[in-house]
Amino acid sequence: MSLSVKDKKIIKAFFGTISSKAEDVGKEALSRTLVVYPQTKTYFSHWKDLSPGSDKVRKHGGVIMEGIANAVENIDDLSAGLLTLSELHAFMLRIDPANFKIINHNILVAFAMLFPGDFTPEVHVSVDKFLSQLALALSEKYR
Amino acid sequence: MLSLQQQETVHFFILLIYLTDVNMVAWTDFERETIQSIFGKIDEDVGPAAFSRCLVVYPWTQRYFGRFGNMGSAAAIQANPMVAAHGKVVLNGLQKAVKNLDNIKGTYTELSVLHSETLRVDPDNFRLLADCLTIVIAAKMGADFTAEVQAAFQKFLAVVVSSLCRQYY
Numbered sequence: 599m600s601l602s603v604k605d606k607k608i609i610k611a612f613f614g615t616i617s618s619k620a621e622d623v624g625k626e627a628l629s630r631t632l633v634v635y636p637q638t639k640t641y642f643s644h645w646k647d648l649s650p651g652s653d654k655v656r657k658h659g660g661v662i663m664e665g666i667a668n669a670v671e672n673i674d675d676l677s678a679g680l681l682t683l684s685e686l687h688a689f690m691l692r693i694d695p696a697n698f699k700i701i702n703h704n705i706l707v708a709f710a711m712l713f714p715g716d717f718t719p720e721v722h723v724s725v726d727k728f729l730s731q732l733a734l735a736l737s738e739k740y741r
Numbered sequence: 742m743l744s745l746q747q748q749e750t751v752h753f754f755i756l757l758i759y760l761t762d763v764n765m766v767a768w769t770d771f772e773r774e775t776i777q778s779i780f781g782k783i784d785e786d787v788g789p790a791a792f793s794r795c796l797v798v799y800p801w802t803q804r805y806f807g808r809f810g811n812m813g814s815a816a817a818i819q820a821n822p823m824v825a826a827h828g829k830v831v832l833n834g835l836q837k838a839v840k841n842l843d844n845i846k847g848t849y850t851e852l853s854v855l856h857s858e859t860l861r862v863d864p865d866n867f868r869l870l871a872d873c874l875t876i877v878i879a880a881k882m883g884a885d886f887t888a889e890v891q892a893a894f895q896k897f898l899a900v901v902v903s904s905l906c907r908q909y910y
Contacts, residue, residue, distance in 0.1 A: 630891055633892055703872065719797035719818075719819065722876065723815075726798055
């Protein structure tokens with residue numbers, strides 16, 4: 599399920615569209631991950647406030663979206679482009695890769711909420727493929 | 742060794758447990774109200790929108806619908822009248838579950854047998870369709886689709902999916 603030329607075009611265009619609200623998307627996605635999939639809270643036991651839209655959640659949502667924007671820049675070679683981030687997740691954060699599917703789902707939900715007109719089925723399939731490839735690249739260094 | 746009276750008491754309680762329909766799903770008031778509210782206000786096009794999105798985003802799901810005709814592109818799928826009609830069938834099925842929140846498992850027994858024995862649908866497809874329905878509802882509700890509402894909605898869909906899987910063997 600690798601990315602076609604058409605996929606890459608759609609992805610670059612869509613991420614251009616959403617870039618002004620990237621932090622909102624990240625905040626929504628992370629908030630939902632923590633509420634709808636409470637087991638993910640185990641990775642944030644060092645934060646006092648895990649409520650949706652809290653300062654820490656908003657800020658960290660932004661950080662995640664910046665990583666994703668970086669991945670869009672490196673869309674032609676995700677493994678190389680995400681090498682450092684993969685090492686971070688594999689050796690330091692040690693987040694179970696099953697959670698990438700969870701946050702990807704909630705990123706899609708955030709896109710649908712905030713950009714209902716732009717997030718058509720055609721855009722949805724390309725973005726879903728991209729986020730899956732991203733998760734794979736992020737898992738590269740795990741073992 | 743238990744006395745005869747003690748044995749009878751134990752037998753009584755075992756019988757009581759077997760006879761009682763122990764419902765494994767507990768809905769909070771918020772969850773119940775949220776689910777009923779969403780499905781009470783739902784547009785007719787939600788079923789077709791979710792089902793056609795599923796066929797586009799996860800194209801292997803088309804394998805069950807060979808008789809639907811042209812599904813060669815996203816545009817064709819979204820314009821296909823048989824796809825739209827089937828989307829409505831799916832939504833009506835979900836409304837049945839909403840009307841029987843305390844016994845979705847029982848309500849869906851025949852549907853589960855149908856999907857397993859006759860239609861032979863890989864149950865993972867139920868999860869894919871559920872995800873597409875979540876996306877469509879999120880797009881409709883916007884900011885009203887809060888994290889708590891999403892949690893209630895996804896819990897409902899998880900119960901529906903589980904009930905549909907129940908008769909598979």
